[in-house]
Amino acid sequence: MILLLALLSVLCGEPGLCLEEDGGFTFNGDIRQFAVTSNTLYVATKERLYQLSHGLSLINSLTQRGILKTGNQQDDVQFYRVSEAAEWNATFSINVLLPFTKNDSLISCGVTDDDCGYCEILDLKNISNLLYREHFQVGPLKNSSRSVSFLVDVKKKSQTDAYILTAIQQNKEQPENNKCGINQQAVNLQNTDNKQGGGIFSVTDGASGEPGIKSKGDVEFVDGFQISSTIYLFSNVLSARTNRVRLIWLEGDKSKTDTLRSLRGATLSVSNGERSRLVASSVIPGEQPVLWSGVFGIDGGDTDTELMVFDISPDYSTNTDRDPDFYTSAPTEATPKILKPKAVLFRHSSMTSVLAVRQRGWMVFFIGTGDGQLIKLSVDRNYHAGCPMVLYRTSDDRKVFPKLHLDPVDQKHVYVPFSNQIKRVPVSKCSTYTNLQECWSAQDPYCVWCSSKRSCTFEDDCTDSDWLSIPDESQHKMISHRVEKDTTGQISLKVHTHLTVGEEVSSRFACQFAARSGSICVSNSPPPQFPHCTCILSDRTLPADGLDVTVKFRLGTSPLSQRLRLNDCSNIRGAPSFVLCQECIKAGCGWNKNSCSWANQGKTDVLMTDFLNFHTSYQSVRHYFKVITFNIEQETWD
Structure with a gap:
């Protein structure tokens, strides 16, 4: 028993906090602030500040308890942190937590029990x-x-x-208590160094005084970040009847004053107009244009929520400092630019947070919910979303914190904060897929089929081996085909493999076409070139009941095959219907003017194929893996 207690003491360090076996850490109070650097996490609760490794092992923790002492002057009050056992009369509550990696420091600011602001600069490597x-x-x-x-x-x-x-919530009916003589505006720029004019934390800018951005009405700020020189700031502008989601652009140039006066604004237009509210936000990594994802409460709250993508590239054509909601000198009645979403990706009740990352050609969104779920949604470059997957679910429906972070060390885990816990959740469950079909059908851009291991793994875990994965565009089938007929009556079978492969695999790509009667292709058929194979049929007619063809593919050391039935496209007839269109498309033919034809003769009707795609997508959501109708077999290459 003594040995067990000693072991628990080593693992937990102190009462009320503990590293958990399932990749989590429990704190002694609710999380207030949460920040991540290249290999360290910093978490502030009401009474403690924690420093954790990227694997969530405790490095250090500080009590936020202390005493307030009055100096030589009556208004000269100082906060002094005390030991765990000492008497205390005040708590330093952190509201701002910013790792300043360039200076190897951690900026923590907030308020003490006298309701006045207080800041500390701590050593980034050792917060003690x-x-x-x-x-x-x-x-x-x-x-x-x-x-x-x-x-x-x-x-x-x-x-x-x-x-x-700092962008501070503005509530005109309940303004912040400024008894300590500090009057901050809606948006402020404050020094990080004593060498800057006015000293550390000062808002002054030389002869320009104390520049800042004011708001005309009530404002809730949701997110902000900087890309190159452009600063992006998102907010909800509130009034008694309406709510507008606003974006401010600032240019970090010349001085504090010039930066704040460079403000330009836009309004984000969503489906429910003036009742919509921005809940959470994440920029999507990548080059121009600047893509950004936002979770919007469509009903004015947090229950009915949608995930949308916007192009938020700054518009420099409008005049600066002319906005109906924000200003540095005087408000104006200017009409801001309207931004409309590029896509609505996902609808789900009570989404609370979002993190967007890039994985090859895909966008991957990690979404937290109000009932304690972490959902992953993979989206291709055409904004086609795959099936959502629940990566983690709490047992007690605790709400996910508004901010998620990717583990910067291995980039294979997401930090998911709840009320008093942080979980380190894997971004994928590749190992649960036991064969090539399941690995591909998962449509997970993190997963590849590793030939040497004969298992589904992360790409960087498949070293010195061939691998196969999904393409950059969403596909419901690994292999598709088209049947074409040229003006001379010659029939061609064109097969396309929807895969991403390593360089060596593509260079050794090969195909074989065969029927029961043997070879069916003319000798001068085009050579295979990944990802395409073409067979020009030696016969210019197809049997009335169709021709069964087996196509074998060699992809490195991962051979596979596809069985096809070829039919004369002109013989697929009947009254126009969804069933007839489906039969036509599945046969590799084209649907044109409410009838079936060879794939190269006429353009397939958009409305009908959209209907077919919708039906297929609907079925895929219901049946998931069952939507894959082809057979994958390990073949012996002839």
């Missing part, structure tokens, strides 16, 4: 080392998920300065 402290307001005085803060760079003539951008 206090580098600087000052009673100064940075960010909101109240803990709020409706205020945001992040570091931004402003390029000047000879250098680039880093500032803290």
